[in-house]
Amino acid sequence: MQNPFVNNPPSSSPVKRSQVPGGRINKRPTSSATTNMSNSSSSSSLLASPVRRPRSTSSAGSGFADRFIPNRTEMDLNTVSSIRSNPSIPAFKPSNGSDNRLEWERERQAHQTFDIVLKNELFGELLNTDSNSGDTISRIQYSESLERPTTPPSGHRDGGDTDEDEEQTYQNLNSEPPTTPRRNHSSFLHHDSHRPTSNSTKGVSLFSYGSRSQSNRLHSSNLDLGPNATASMMNNQYFQSLSPMRPESQKLLLSPGKKFREIAKVPYRVLDAPSLADDFYYDLIDWSSTDVLAVALGKSIFLSDNTTNDVTHLATSESDFTSLSWVDSGSHLAVGLSSGIVEIYDVLKNKCIRTLSGHVDRVACLSWNNHVLSSGSRDRKILHRDVRAPEPFFEQIDTHSQEVCGLKWNVNENKLASGGNDNMVYVYDGTLRQPMLSMEEHTAAVKAMAWSPHTRGVLATGGGTADKKLKIWNISKAVKLNEVDTGSQLCNMLWSKNTDEIITSHGYSKYNLTLWNYPTLEPMAVLKGHSFRVLHLTLSADGTTVVSGAGDETLRYWKLFDKPKSRGYQDSLITNAFDNLR
Template sequence: MFNNNQNPGILDAPEIRNDYYLNLVDWSSGNVLAVALDNSVYLWSASSGDILQLLQMEQPGDYVSSVSWIKEGNYLAVGTSSAEMQLWDVQQQKQLRNMTSHSARVGSLCWNSYILSSGSRSGHIHHHDVRVAEHHVATLSGHSQEVCGLHWAPDGRHLASGGNDNLVNVWPSAPGESGWVPLQTFTQHQGAVKAAAWCPWQSNELISGHGFAQNQLVIWKYPTMAKVAELKGHIARVLSLTMSPDGATVASAAADETLRLWRCFELDPARRREREKANAAKSSLIHQGIR
């Protein structure tokens, strides 16, 4: 992974896998972008511009299939093609544990406090309590094909899952009387479902980046789904989107082997002042680790 000297809004991402079902980028609360490039994971500090290679898979043919930061930004979960989930302390650049429970690659990951949810090509979703040795604490079976998107609601009460079976399921955070069954299932989609990125302070705006002929990203008004703007620049299909911690910038990874940074949503003044005060009051452990 390299900075593009000709355009600071573009990062070169050689060997990013052209696989729509994987989730290969995630942006931490510490303002660090994790990017999976084939069998390696790189970290890019959006504050300093520094780049660090965190890991490289040891077995030939294995590749990284998903990455996800814990909310606090000090631990990174990594899913692999060999059905493993690795947990890394990024400040120490050290693998803490290796977890197994799936029978196929882990293409999606999402945190809810200390619970790590993982989605597999098998169609199953597993919950893992990373604090204990017997980490696999639940199995959710609501997809007949690969799970390619997971997103916990900010309040931690619901998990949305999207699959290659064109379904979106909404799950509770705890099992009901009938066990783990979806609260809702949406069947209107005509293709595989991956999460779009929502503007965090303006809930009627979202950005999506798949299924468009010119490889553009589109900003929509919800629920009318009126098109607000098109963002063009990629010359191959968009694979993944992730939002910066301040909610103003979206990073898109595409099959043209680039990462592009888009200033999509204007940060409202009150939130900007709050964030500036918070940043002045504390030093990010993640930034220390990268430097």
């Protein structure tokens, strides 16, 4: 019988054959070799399925050749090398002041703890068999400093295992499921516990656990019956349980970690402040040494006693209050008005005792140096006033070419720093007219300024919207120490008394507070809550609390710092002599 497929052999491709116009099938040309094809084996091969044929099964296990089955050597060199390396924790890079240093440190510690526990649980002493002193955790930490992993030495090991035993263990791991170790009756009598340990077996694999016998400490002769007996019993029960974790890992997780400083991200107190001006050049809150907060709301001034929470009304004026500042003793309050007048109030008598003239425009900033009161105005002048003298002022400084919006005295060093809307910062020696130093690196108005209470001659300045830079200066050496781009307008600034940190308040366009570490200028915390520019900032007398005021007409109390620890100095002849001189 003639083969019906001789003259029309099938195509090897499974796709549909193309058709010619008219509906007829386009036949492929035949050759003489195809015509003479007549045996059944050739026909069956032509009729076979075009799918991919299975692989040859000549070698054992080749059916799983597409899977990666690590062998002993590759497990040691590759896997151990990758796991023993340090965890890939991204480095801390402040991005426009939005990152939090404390949160990054907590995350880094969590990654490090997890990495150590993972290495200990997977490989134990296999990571470093050359170091025999200390526990496994210490050896893991030591091995992280090496460049290449330490391979297990050949021959007999301390734990009684040989290379053949470990090879058999890895073969069992790849081929057979782990078996539960059996217990005899004597193990129950002696309270033996089968658990993973790195002290009895070196180079353990993932599922091969060694067993270690130990007597029950609760029934020993030297039972602790003291006050710590309960804690000892709980620890013994914990470590003698059938936990899948190694004892070293359990101890590491139970041991207290590094304590990080806690900074509350939410203010513990929020007060309504109606008519609190939303003006960049105003400075309307200040905290006295007697723990009284003064706030200027429109044309009125209120005093809030932080001890009793009592609020009293101090003064009312026909003009708006633009600035205020407490004297060091906390008995008198100086206020500046939009008319250019400076008034001094006695808070005990609750009345104005002095009115000082000299400015012809609003008084944007005030600063005290003992009995000397300095004021800066939009009329570009700085006036020094001796409140003991009858004259309204005794010195006038005309250095700035635009409004003076920042003014801070360094009382300990008798230095005055001024910032203006002309982007300039000047430093004066006492009340001299000519500045001893001028800085012109800022590209916007400089209102935020703060002297370091910890380091002599260190000044921090902050620029406005077009600048956004926080700069640190060494006045004695006339050099810039550091700077950082805060990513937002700097409206005000404080230097903490208790810690070497700087707190800044921001306007366009983040409306938050940022705590900076000195001298690295890394953002330790970012405090959010205000919905308008945070223009006003002050620090409590004990240096623990910051009060911020914004155009959203709220005052927020932030607990940021701890009280300084008292220093117990021993009495000596020198200290007693200084006390007598005072």
